[in-house]
Every structure is written in structure tokens, then in C-alpha cells.
Amino acid sequence: MDYVEIKNYGPAALEQLLVARGEKAFRARQLAQWIYRHGVTDFGSMTDLSLSFRSTLSKHFKVFRFAGYNRQASQDGSCKYYFQTDDGLVLESVSIPDEKKITFCLSTQVGCPLSCRFCLTGARGYIRDLSTAEIVEQYLVMREHEGLDYRRINVVLMGMGEPLLNYEAVSGFLGIALSDYGLGLSSRKITLSTAGYLPGLIRFSREWPTVQLAVSLNGSNNRIRSHIMPINDKFPLEELLDTLRRYQLPRRRTITIEYVLIAGLNDQDLHARELADLLRGLRCKINLIPYNPVPELPYHRPSEDRIERFSLILHHQHYTVMVRRSRGVDIGAACGQLGQRPGLNARQEQKRCVP
Numbered sequence: 001m002d003y004v005e006i007k008n009y010g011p012a013a014l015e016q017l018l019v020a021r022g023e024k025a026f027r028a029r030q031l032a033q034w035i036y037r038h039g040v041t042d043f044g045s046m047t048d049l050s051l052s053f054r055s056t057l058s059k060h061f062k063v064f065r066f067a068g069y070n071r072q073a074s075q076d077g078s079c080k081y082y083f084q085t086d087d088g089l090v091l092e093s094v095s096i097p098d099e100k101k102i103t104f105c106l107s108t109q110v111g112c113p114l115s116c117r118f119c120l121t122g123a124r125g126y127i128r129d130l131s132t133a134e135i136v137e138q139y140l141v142m143r144e145h146e147g148l149d150y151r152r153i154n155v156v157l158m159g160m161g162e163p164l165l166n167y168e169a170v171s172g173f174l175g176i177a178l179s180d181y182g183l184g185l186s187s188r189k190i191t192l193s194t195a196g197y198l199p200g201l202i203r204f205s206r207e208w209p210t211v212q213l214a215v216s217l218n219g220s221n222n223r224i225r226s227h228i229m230p231i232n233d234k235f236p237l238e239e240l241l242d243t244l245r246r247y248q249l250p251r252r253r254t255i256t257i258e259y260v261l262i263a264g265l266n267d268q269d270l271h272a273r274e275l276a277d278l279l280r281g282l283r284c285k286i287n288l289i290p291y292n293p294v295p296e297l298p299y300h301r302p303s304e305d306r307i308e309r310f311s312l313i314l315h316h317q318h319y320t321v322m323v324r325r326s327r328g329v330d331i332g333a334a335c336g337q338l339g340q341r342p343g344l345n346a347r348q349e350q351k352r353c354v355p
Contacts, residue, residue, distance in 0.1 A: 003062040006035060007133035010175035011182055021060075027053060032181040035063060039140055064133035069141060072331050079145075080333040083138060085110070089127060093138045093159050094333045095146055102146055103154040106138045107338070108170055109161025114195050117228045118218070118262060120294045120332075120339040121160045130161070132172030139183065155185065158193040158214070160338050164200025174208055187211045193258065195231050196240045205247050214256035214287070215244065220274035224266050237278065245282055254320075255284045260336065261307060262291045263300040272313035285320040292326050292334040 009017060015028035030049060034040045041063040043054045070082040078096045085091065094105040112119070113126035143153065155177065157163045163170045170192070176182035177190060187210035194201055195216045204213075217237075219225025225232040232240075244255055257279060261267045279286070288311055291301045302310075307323060314321045326334035 004060060005064050005131070005133050006031070006061050007064045007136050007176075008131055008172060010172060011179045012175070021056075023053065023056075029181045031057075032179070036136075036140070036176060036179075036182045037184070039144055041065060064131075064137055066134075066137055066141070071145060072333075074328040074331045074333060076327050076330075078328040078331075078333055080328060080331050081138070081142065083134075083141070085134065091130065091134075091138075091160055092333075092338045093142070094328055094338075095142045096327050097146070101152045101154055103156055104139055104142045105156050105159050106135055106173075107159030107161055108135060108157055108163045108166045111339075112161045113165065114162050114229070114231050116195065116216075116218075116230075118260060118291065118297060118299050119336045120296065121336070123296060124339040126161075129166040130169060132169045132176070135169060135173040136176055136183075139177070153185070154189045154191075156191045156193065156214075158191070158335075162195055162197060163192050164194050164197040164204060167200050167203065171207065174211060191256070195229060196235050197231065198235045198239060198243055201243060209248055210250055210253075212253070212256070213247070214258050215240070216258045216260075217275075218258070218260045218262075219266055220271040220278060224271070228262070228265070241278065241282065244284075249283055253283075255282065257282075257284050257286045258289060259286060260289045260291055261302050261310060263302040263306070265299070267302045267306050267310055269309065269313060272310045273317075276314055276317035276319065279319070285322065286314055287322050287324050288314075289324045289326065289335050292329055292336050294332075294337055 004017065006014065011028055011032040014032060015025050018028045019025055034046045040046060043057040046054060067084045067086050069084060072080045078094060081093045083091050083093065089110045091107045091110050093107050096103040096105065107130065109129050110127040111125050112121045114122055116122040139155065157170065174190065177185045178187060191212035191214050192204065193214040193216060218229060219232070222232060222236050225237060247255065249255065259275065288307065290307055291299055293301055311321050311323055328334050
């Protein structure tokens with residue numbers, strides 16, 4: 001018998017599903033709150049639902065859980081999660097605590113099809129898309145472990161994969177995340193990061209205009225960007241920047257431009273000046289990300305002097321610039337490192353956590 005996986009449905013879709021089966025609409029809201037707010041997966045424990053409704057749920061529905069997962073702690077307080085799927089795959093996500101908030105970096109695919117040359121995830125290759133349930137469950141497991149009030153959580157769709165190539169599942173997650181009967185997050189607390197897949201980006205701008213957008217640029221000209229990001233051959237910088245300039249941003253919002261600084265490749269003064277000219281007229285802020293070394297890849301991190309020099313040139317061109325100091329480097333949890341397995345230099349707090 002085929003069961004309906006509830007976590008693939010947002011509250012509105014769940015309501016339609018239950019009404020079609022003869023249930024009252026408010027039952028969907030009750031069910032969603034039990035699952036998304038309270039983390040309850042056993043229908044028998046949902047005490048304000050009638051016995052007959054609970055019986056129906058047990059016969060026709062199920063609530064997704066991963067087959068298992070590990071949690072590995074970094075020396076800086078961040079944690080990498082290894083989730084095992086029902087078909088035996090492993091995906092990775094990261095929790096990053098700060099003084100006043102915590103950020104959950106979620107994956108949307110197992111591997112990535114874009115093959116960016118500086119990224120270990122891309123080097124590992126693409127296996128499959130994640131379902132909405134698998135994206136939602138990453139969030140719920142992290143929230144359960146970190147024990148924080150949901151209002152203090154930020155979400156970034158920046159883990160393994162290109163979110164806009166798994167549009168339907170990501171859109172399903174956003175519907176659940178932003179619903180008052182789902183995860184109850186504000187759109188200001190969710191950021192989607194893309195390498196510039198334009199068909200998905202254009203659709204995303206129409207359907208989710210209030211969700212924060214980050215674009216992984218990483219090259220100040222087409223030659224450099226195509227060398228490290230093959231997607232640029234299909235959607236070159238001119239088309240990408242034209243699309244971003246026409247993006248209908250809400251008031252007081254900006255697009256985040258992510259730029260990974262790689263020693264000797266895209267970190268010179270000329271590149272900073274080219275980047276400043278390239279972004280002229282775009283409402284944006286720039287996140288500079290010093291490259292996080294990976295043994296399997298032939299790239300290196302710039303010196304601190306070079307990072308500072310690059311940042312200053314952009315500041316002098318009147319851009320808002322931040323240098324992102326990566327977290328979780330010792331456990332392979334930083335930007336571009338997902339796809340590693342636990343290393344001997346990681347603090348040994350890894351443990352098995354089976355739901």
C-alpha cells in the first residue's frame with residue numbers, strides 16, 4: 001500500500017488533501033502544528049485529534065524521518081550533520097551558532113550537477129534531488145538538537161546542490177517554512193543561494209520575491225568565471241547581471257553577491273576593480289569568502305593582506321563589503337567543503353543519533 005508522505009505537503013496543500021478525503025479543513029492545521037511546531041511523528045500522540053482521524057492517518061499517511069544521522073562538532077561550536085537516506089545515500093548540512101542566533105545551512109540535492117571546480121560537492125558529482133520532506137527534516141533535526149526558539153533560527157539554502165535545479169521541492173519547503181502553521185519563519189530569515197541558473201531564478205523572483213537571494217559570482221569576468229563555474233558558459237555574466245538588475249526587490253532589500261577569493265586566480269587588484277564595475281547599478285552587498293582548502297582540489301586561500309586589499313578596493317568604490325570568516329573548517333563543514341568524511345583533526349564528539 002502506498003502511503004502519503006505528509007512532509008511533502010505544506011499546510012495549504014495538506015488541507016486540500018484532507019478535505020478531498022472528507023475531513024474538516026482545520027484538521028490540516030492541527031496536524032501541521034503537531035509535525036512542524038512540536039516535532040511529533042507518532043499519530044497516536046496527537047491527543048487533540050479524534051481517534052477515528054488518527055486511525056485514518058495511520059492507514060494512509062506517514063511522517064518522514066531519515067534512516068539515521070550523525071552529528072559532528074567543530075572546535076568553533078558549529079556542527080556538521082550526516083543524514084542517511086532510505087536509499088542508502090548520505091547528505092550533509094551544517095548548524096552555525098552565533099551569540100544571538102543560529103543558522104541552519106540546508107542541502108537541496110545529494111551532490112551537485114554544476115561541477116564548480118573549487119567546490120568539493122561539485123567534484124563529488126550529482127546523485128539525485130532531495131524531496132521536500134528531506135529538506136524539511138534537516139531543519140527539524142537540527143532544531144531538536146540545538147534546542148533554540150524558532151524565532152532565533154536563520155536558514156540558508158547553501159548546502160549541497162543548486163536549489164533552483166530542484167525547484168518544486170525547494171518551493172515546497174519554502175511554503176512550509178513561511179506558513180504560520182508550518183515552521184513559522186520570516187522570509188527575512190531565509191536565504192537561497194544560486195550559482196545563476198536563470199530559468200529558475202526568473203521563476204523564483206516571481207513566486208518568492210520576499211525570500212533573501214544570494215548569488216555565487218566568484219569571477220570578475222567571463223574567462224575566470226567560466227574556468228571555475230561551467231554554468232557561466234550557458235548563462236554568462238552579462239545575462240546574469242541583467243536579470244539581477246531587473247529583479248523586483250522589496251524596499252530596503254539587497255541581493256548578496258558571494259565571491260570566493262582564490263589565491264592567484266580571482267583575488268588581484270584588477271579583479272576587484274572589474275568586480276566593482278560589473279556590479280555598478282545593482283542593489284547589492286558583497287560577501288567575500290576566502291577559499292577553504294580541500295586536499296583533493298588544487299586551489300589555495302589568499303593571504304590576509306590580499307583579502308584586506310581586495311575588500312578595501314570595493315569599499316572605496318562605495319560597496320558594502322563583508323569578509324565571511326568560515327566556520328567548521330576543521331570538520332569539512334565550511335563553504336565548498338561539503339562532501340568530506342570526518343577527519344582525524346575534528347574534535348571527537350561525533351555520535352550516532354537514530355530517530
